[in-house]
Amino acid sequence: xxxxxxxxxxxxxxxxxxxxxxxxxxxxxxxxxxxxxxxxxxxxxxxxxxxxxxxxxxxxxxxxxxxxxxxxxxxxxxxxxxxx
Numbered sequence: 803x804x805x806x807x808x809x810x811x812x813x814x815x816x817x818x819x820x821x822x823x824x825x826x827x828x829x830x831x832x833x834x835x836x837x838x839x840x841x842x843x844x845x846x847x848x849x850x851x852x853x854x855x856x857x858x859x860x861x862x863x864x865x866x867x868x869x870x871x872x873x874x875x876x877x878x879x880x881x882x883x884x885x886x
Contacts, residue, residue: 814881828869835865
């Protein structure tokens with residue numbers, strides 16, 4: 803049982819550098835989703851239509867979820883490699 807506890811990866815506490823990585827990954831995912839999603843604007847619209855033309859709430863939630871998955875992987879990878 804003790805060897806199982808040694809395999810748990812160490813995580814970094816929340817810091818501005820973790821926030822920058824997470825925000826960057828979310829912006830990257832939103833930018834990719836803005837051009838990759840084919841059926842945009844089917845659900846409810848965002849309150850800022852001039853900023854995201856045809857980009858609604860479902861698209862924003864989907865791309866933000868993908869961005870958080872990418873950000874989690876980036877933060878864990880950078881932390882385990884010692885760069886974060």
